[in-house]
Amino acid sequence: METTLLILKPDAVQRGLMGRIITRFEEKGLQIVGAKLTMISPETAATHYMDHAGKGFYPGLVGFMTSAPVLILAVRGIGAITICRNLMGATFGSKAAAGTIRGDFGVSNSFNLIHGSDSPEAAARELGIFFGAGEVLEYTRAGDRWVYDSSSGKPE
Ligand code: IDP
Ligand code: MG
Numbered sequence: 001m002e003t004t005l006l007i008l009k010p011d012a013v014q015r016g017l018m019g020r021i022i023t024r025f026e027e028k029g030l031q032i033v034g035a036k037l038t039m040i041s042p043e044t045a046a047t048h049y050m051d052h053a054g055k056g057f058y059p060g061l062v063g064f065m066t067s068a069p070v071l072i073l074a075v076r077g078i079g080a081i082t083i084c085r086n087l088m089g090a091t092f093g094s095k096a097a098a099g100t101i102r103g104d105f106g107v108s109n110s111f112n113l114i115h116g117s118d119s120p121e122a123a124a125r126e127l128g129i130f131f132g133a134g135e136v137l138e139y140t141r142a143g144d145r146w147v148y149d150s151s152s153g154k155p156e
Contacts, residue, residue: 002080003033003136005126007115010068011106013037018071021101021114024087025075029147034074034127034136040066048129060110074127074136078148078155081123084116 006025008018026032040048045062052058075084089100093112096103102112117123127136141147148155 001076001078002120002123003074003076003127004081004084004117004123005115005130006073006075006084007065007130008071008073009111009113009115010064010070011108011111012113013069013071015105017105017113021105022073024101025073025084028077028083028087030075030077030080030083031141031144032073033076033138034072034131036072036130036135037069038072039069042066044129048126057110064110072130074131081117081120085118088114088116
């Protein structure tokens with residue numbers, strides 16, 4: 001099982017799209033294991049986006065991410081990191097494929113609704129930024145045995 005960090009960005013919250021975006025992940029079979037509606041501080045935004053420091057879009061990105069509340073999610077499933085990135089779509093709303101979150105709900109390069117960790121290392125680092133001890137939960141859903149085929153002994 002993988003756990004990944006998603007952020008529904010200020011545009012998603014302000015445009016009333018939180019429910020529809022979360023639904024995409026739930027419908028896929030992924031499990032929400034952490035959630036937090038919060039404001040991101042400039043310091044936390046800088047830590048989170050440290051790989052982008054110095055790029056032309058970086059000041060605007062930090063300004064955007066700290067401008068209004070965001071919904072931070074921890075999402076779990078087999079292959080969750082790649083599955084979430086695929087559901088999100090390409091970075092720019094104008095280029096993202098129809099059927100993806102960014103492709104269906106936005107047209108902007110910067111206001112692209114959602115962040116998702118892009119590797120296991122990034123997921124571990126980013127989950128540690130936004131969730132404290134005990135805030136990412138372990139629980140079984142009633143429908144889990146219909147999400148994965150466990151007949152071989154290991155879920156797949
Ligand atoms: P990702 O979110 O698809 O992983 P990254 O390249 O990691 O994309 O960029 C982080 C965020 O910075 C993007 O989601 C977007 O909000 C913003 N961004 C990236 N490139 C540009 C750009 O060229 N112009 C404006 N904003 C950008
Ligand atoms: Mg990225």
